[in-house]
Amino acid sequence: MKPVISKELENSVHEKIIDLCIHAIESRLKKAESNKEPELVEYYEGKLKKPFSIKKGLKDYLRKENTKIQEVVVCDDMFVEYPYYIRTK
Template sequence: MRPIIPDELADAIHEKIIIDLCIHAMEARIVKAESDQNSELMGYFEDKLKKLLSMRKKINSYLKNENTKIHEVVICDDMFVEYPYYIKTKEGHYFLGIGKLL
């Protein structure tokens, strides 16, 4: 069941989670290209990583303005991961949600 939050905020939460996963994958590719001494491929991945980091910075700013905090990944098993997040409402209450990904 999806929490009762605006669609824009839910989309930003999911986008942040996906961008974090992409950053992790891009960093792993950079390390592999570095070990293979492929500077051209390394430069390509570093450019993509800079774009992802810029996107994450914008989303983090938006989420901070919306009083939303996404915590570190929780690995459920080899297929699923969860990202717990908290949203502080105007009334001062906290709402816990969990984003699950394959």
């Protein structure tokens, strides 16, 4: 069942999930750099530009709204899930 939260907060949660995916891409970028694969390095750097512009200020907003994103849950080889919760008074 979906929690009753504002659309703005829901969008912020989704954007934070994007932030976590950025971390995964950065890890692959570092591996490609260490393996000296310039094509992959260029590819991953291109993929990181837009998400970096989106994530500014997101962490502070979620903290202010008492929202916590938990660790990734691997569902299968194609999908992952990021559970989250919101603290209420």
